[in-house]
Amino acid sequence: MRKLSFGRAINEALDQEMGRDDKVFVIGEDVAQMGGDFGVTQGLWKKYGEKRVKNTPLSEAAILGIANGAAMAGLRPVAEIMFADFITECYDQLVNNSAKVHFMFNGTVTCPLVVRTVNGAGFHAAYHHSQTPEAWFLNVPGLYMVAPSTPYEAKGLLIASIRNDNPVIFLEHKLLYDMEGEVSEEPYTVEIGKAKVKKEGKDATIITSQRMVYLALEVAEELSKEGIQLEVIDLRTLFPFDKDTIFDSIAKTGRVILINEAPKTGNYVNEISQTINEEMFEFLKAPIKRITGLDTPTAFAPKLENYYLPGKKDIIEEVKEIVEY
Amino acid sequence: MNLSKRVLKELYYNMVLIRDFEDMVDKYAKKGYIPGFIHLSTGQEACQAGVMLTLKETDYKFPDHRSHGVCLLSGTPKERVLAEIFAKKTGISGGRGGSMHILDIKCRNMGFNAIQGANMVTCLGTAFASQYNNTQDVTAVFCGDGTIGRGEVHEGMNIAAKWKLPIIYVLVNNEYAISTRVESVHSYPKNLSDRAWGYCIPNEVIDGNDVIAVYKASAKAVKRARDGEGPTVLELLTYRWQGMFSGDPAAYRPKDEVKIWKEKRCPIKRLREKMISDKIFSAEEVDELNKQSLEEIEGMLKYAIESPEPEPQDALKYIYAGKEVEGR
Numbered sequence: 001m002r003k004l005s006f007g008r009a010i011n012e013a014l015d016q017e018m019g020r021d022d023k024v025f026v027i028g029e030d031v032a033q034m035g036g037d038f039g040v041t042q043g044l045w046k047k048y049g050e051k052r053v054k055n056t057p058l059s060e061a062a063i064l065g066i067a068n069g070a071a072m073a074g075l076r077p078v079a080e081i082m083f084a085d086f087i088t089e090c091y092d093q094l095v096n097n098s099a100k101v102h103f104m105f106n107g108t109v110t111c112p113l114v115v116r117t118v119n120g121a122g123f124h125a126a127y128h129h130s131q132t133p134e135a136w137f138l139n140v141p142g143l144y145m146v147a148p149s150t151p152y153e154a155k156g157l158l159i160a161s162i163r164n165d166n167p168v169i170f171l172e173h174k175l176l177y178d179m180e181g182e183v184s185e186e187p188y189t190v191e192i193g194k195a196k197v198k199k200e201g202k203d204a205t206i207i208t209s210q211r212m213v214y215l216a217l218e219v220a221e222e223l224s225k226e227g228i229q230l231e232v233i234d235l236r237t238l239f240p241f242d243k244d245t246i247f248d249s250i251a252k253t254g255r256v257i258l259i260n261e262a263p264k265t266g267n268y269v270n271e272i273s274q275t276i277n278e279e280m281f282e283f284l285k286a287p288i289k290r291i292t293g294l295d296t297p298t299a300f301a302p303k304l305e306n307y308y309l310p311g312k313k314d315i316i317e318e319v320k321e322i323v324e325y
Numbered sequence: 326m327n328l329s330k331r332v333l334k335e336l337y338y339n340m341v342l343i344r345d346f347e348d349m350v351d352k353y354a355k356k357g358y359i360p361g362f363i364h365l366s367t368g369q370e371a372c373q374a375g376v377m378l379t380l381k382e383t384d385y386k387f388p389d390h391r392s393h394g395v396c397l398l399s400g401t402p403k404e405r406v407l408a409e410i411f412a413k414k415t416g417i418s419g420g421r422g423g424s425m426h427i428l429d430i431k432c433r434n435m436g437f438n439a440i441q442g443a444n445m446v447t448c449l450g451t452a453f454a455s456q457y458n459n460t461q462d463v464t465a466v467f468c469g470d471g472t473i474g475r476g477e478v479h480e481g482m483n484i485a486a487k488w489k490l491p492i493i494y495v496l497v498n499n500e501y502a503i504s505t506r507v508e509s510v511h512s513y514p515k516n517l518s519d520r521a522w523g524y525c526i527p528n529e530v531i532d533g534n535d536v537i538a539v540y541k542a543s544a545k546a547v548k549r550a551r552d553g554e555g556p557t558v559l560e561l562l563t564y565r566w567q568g569m570f571s572g573d574p575a576a577y578r579p580k581d582e583v584k585i586w587k588e589k590r591c592p593i594k595r596l597r598e599k600m601i602s603d604k605i606f607s608a609e610e611v612d613e614l615n616k617q618s619l620e621e622i623e624g625m626l627k628y629a630i631e632s633p634e635p636e637p638q639d640a641l642k643y644i645y646a647g648k649e650v651e652g653r
């Protein structure tokens with residue numbers, strides 16, 4: 001199969017959906033001529049014109065305001081927020097508007113919009129360009145959040161998100177943009193709400209997403225040499241998360257490690273942990289473990305940033321602890 | 326431009342209807358029939374009646390929190406507006422929103438967003454959709470003098486002007502944001518809406534209790550927007566007779582001030598006197614309109630009171646399109 005980078009796979013999804021449905025439009029800062037800060041929307045302005053690829057000033061609230069109003073009026077906006085950290089500037093529109101449109105209108109109006117945004121540490125970009133925002137939205141019914149880890153899934157999940165009638169926050173990890181992978185040329189969807197078992201194993205389950213999936217796979221590979229068989233689950237959709245896949249795995253392994261880049265307190269994975277605790281307690285052979293960022297902002301200096309992020313060593317230690325528990 | 330008899334009659338009737346509606350809502354709120362916050366627009370009827378009569382059903386409307394009149398005049402069955410305020414299942418939003426959130430996509434009432442100022446960017450989206458789909462529909466957004474302090478106002482006006490979006494900003498300047506007087510917290514040249522100059526948006530400052538002036542200015546702004554010439558800010562100078570909400574004693578205002586507005590500047594009395602002295606309507610004809618309004622209110626009230634409350638499980642509906650949410 002043909003190979004594409006993660007960024008180009010997203011670009012192809014946008015292109016194909018804009019070609020299929022003239023209600024789809026793209027809006028954000030520098031998304032037109034320049035093609036976005038990370039080049040993801042390149043070529044769309046030339047192909048679809050000013051009408052459907054809208055550059056805005058630095059006005060995140062307005063970007064989401066336009067997306068909300070247009071979605072309520074029947075269009076299908078795809079908004080780009082340059083960095084996930086800036087989503088605080090349009091947080092109100094997402095939390096108090098997008099998420100509630102369907103409810104407020106008593107089911108007569110939907111809010112089919114996608115917010116694409118760039119998250120994640122490891123880019124030495126310091127605390128205002130490195131955050132991972134899932135927990136900020138976890139407590140808001142009405143939103144979906146999707147976070148692919150491969151080019152194939154990036155394309156399929158974005159197409160599914162654009163076609164979905166709910167507001168979807170679509171996370172793109174900045175360190176994955178250049179990763180290459182096989183991507184079918186024709187349009188296709190990957191189902192929202194379904195996780196994927198990336199590697200099967202019987203001793204413990206690692207549940208994670210985005211870039212941390214690769215770290216987990218490396219650890220799994222290494223530990224298999226020592227006879228520990230880890231199962232690795234890529235969530236792909238962060239919420240609603242795929243309970244079935246998670247529970248099936250736990251029924252088999254009885255041990256769980258949750259990995260996420262954001263700070264530990266109030267981390268998104270805590271919700272998964274609590275759900276497992278409530279519904280799968282009798283299968284557990286050891287306490288559920290979290291490996292997360294520290295309870296600090298993400299610092300700039302590579303030494304500081306690396307200390308902040310979950311590392312291979314942290315994971316290996318925790319795995320050994322619960323396997324021997 | 327002299328307004329036709331039909332237009333004058335409608336303006337008058339609509340103002341009276343809003344007044345009667347607000348008085349009735351106030352009464353039933355105090356009697357305990359209505360839960361939650363109620364913001365009354367008594368005294369500001371001309372702002373709503375004047376603007377609404379210049380709009381079509383396909384135009385998008387974003388009322389503010391003090392806009393029962395906008396919701397009544399959008400085209401929604403009026404009894405369902407009241408039933409919503411009464412927290413009934415038959416309310417236009419099934420009792421999910423109440424007084425502050427009366428929405429109806431059928432007549433493009435996009436509802437109030439209780440995060441003040443949020444609609445000042447959401448309104449860009451519907452206006453953009455009209456432009457995108459090449460329709461002539463405009464978007465009218467209501468906003469108070471206090472709310473103009475929100476950052477969204479700046480983001481919104483800048484883009485609306487640059488993209489020439491078909492928006493009518495209805496800035497209802499009633500001098501107060503809760504207890505805070507407008508000039509005590511805002512800096513502006515002469516008028517609050519003169520800020521629009523900074524965005525190259527024309528503004529007009531109008532006596533908001535002169536419904537004819539409001540109607541004419543709004544008609545002009547609507548035409549400008551339909552013709553693709555972009556947004557206008559209408560600053561309507563008015564005053565709320567009631568406190569911030571039904572039951573607020575509004576001790577922060579001088580009593581004389583309220584008295585002057587009530588006695589000397591009532592928008593309804595003003596039009597009534599004009600229509601009679603200009604011999605457009607006789608006093609009897611005007612009285613008949615007042616009577617009709619009360620009858621209409623009676624009908625709505627009966628419907629709202631007799632309607633059932635929502636089922637608790639209705640709260641689980643329409644969280645997501647195409648996905649159920651777990652109940653208790």
Ligand SMILES: Cc1ncc(C[n+]2csc(CCOP(=O)(O)OP(=O)(O)O)c2C)c(N)n1
Pocket residue numbers: 390391439440441442468469470471472473499501502503569
């Ligand atoms: C973002 C936000 N801040 C504060 C409030 C609380 N609040 C509701 S109305 C209001 C005053 C609004 O004043 P104005 O815009 O002048 O409208 P008026 O009540 O005079 O009609 C305040 C402070 C709110 N709802 N939303």
Ligand SMILES: [Mg+2]
Pocket residue numbers: 469470471497498499500501502503
């Ligand atoms: Mg005010």
